[in-house]
Amino acid sequence: MRVSLDGVVKAFGPQRVLDRVVWEADFEHALALIGPSGGGKSTLMRLLAGLDTPDEGRVMVDGKALPVDEGALRAYRRGTGIVFQSFNLFPHLSALENVILPLVHVHGMGRREAEGVAASFLERFRLAGHGHKQPALLSGGQRQRVAIARALAHSPGLLLLDEPTSALDPEMTSEVLDVIAELRDSGQRIVLVTHEMGFARHTADVVAFVDGGGILESGAAAEFFGNPKKPETARFLEKILKY
């Protein structure tokens, strides 16, 4: 899969979070975005997800520029799955209903079939027996796994995960990372924002360092971590890997 940015600008007021970014990444399984907080990772993810549009330039996925009007973007989003860091689920619906809702109302699946698909995804993510519970009754790790199930149930070509474990304690983090690693191994294409460097190294083919208004450095995971070229990257890795 190929993701490229062609002169992309995204600004919030006077602050240019992405400033004329030209960048391209080719990856087979997974792309990891890393970088300091406030560096622009989520901003970039929202562009890739079709939730926002750039002020200038184009975002391209597999050679095709993403549309800019909401109707066409919605159609694009139907082919992706997105999980955010924080609370994603609809609190008034059970875990199972959360997964069923987009299948029925976005993808036009029949109710019975959707129930079956949703149940099988919950089971796959070791959530069998939790389907009837409302999100408030689930642990953070369980909620994120339900969110991943919901993002995946319609078999999207691309799964986008923005810090899916940042709000979780270590035990739940590994529950969720296990699921993501398993997905990657089963061939699911993933773009992931994470602070888990060990995980990024093992799971991602390509890693990109997002900061200072753009992509400061990107490359194959082994090389990126083993031999960072930019001093900023080296400093960031040193700091984050210190403990």
Added chain:
Amino acid sequence: MATASTSFGVFFDRPGRPAGLLGRGLSLALLVAGYSLLCWLAFSKSIQNWEGVLDYRVTFWNGWMNTIRISAAALVLSTLIGMVTALARRSPFLPLRYTAVAYVETVRGLPLVVLVLFGFYGVANALGWQDRVAVGIGILSLFSGAYIAEMIRAGIDSVGRSQWDSARAIGLGTVQTYRLVVLPQVARQTLPPLAGQFSSIIKDSSLLYIIGIPELTFAANQVNSATYSTFESFVPLGVCYLALTLPVSLLSKWLERRTRYET
């Protein structure tokens, strides 16, 4: 202090030492007896004509039924008005948004009496609307709708940004997002204050007596004029309102507790 709290200790209910069944029962019994005696001493000479008022029980009954009908109709209508107004207030189309804001702020800034008088003697007269009850329901609904609009708006505001993002992320359109994600959460949030508003509508409907709608207060007033028995007319009036508002207010409290546990 020490003696007081030992001899009257049974009547106290404190965080560390809650009152027992005896204390609660005794308090209630003493108060009922005490206040009844007080009322009897003060008013027994004025209350003598229960039979005279009893003759008018049909008038009371009809008034009470009218109050219930008017309030129920106004509840339904004002909920609709409130919902439409709350959505209009979020509309990207400015003329619509401003209209909603002007309506809500104007109505909330006016006493109901003013609306009733102006709506009936002003607007309804000018337009030739004859049906008092319908006009009354309309005025009451417009009044209450402004308050319900604010409740629903607060409910919509309380649905966080991440919910809208999630809804967009899974591919829902705007109408679907409102229908499947936002309004169900708003409904759960708004149900308790909406039940409370029903109680307000019931009480506020009493003001419609000034334009001659034969609801409960109008009926009691009529009976009072016919029998010259103020207490015998107005005590049942109060009881009839409480018989409606207390259950509704209990329902509201129950809904509120249920919502709190669920989230």
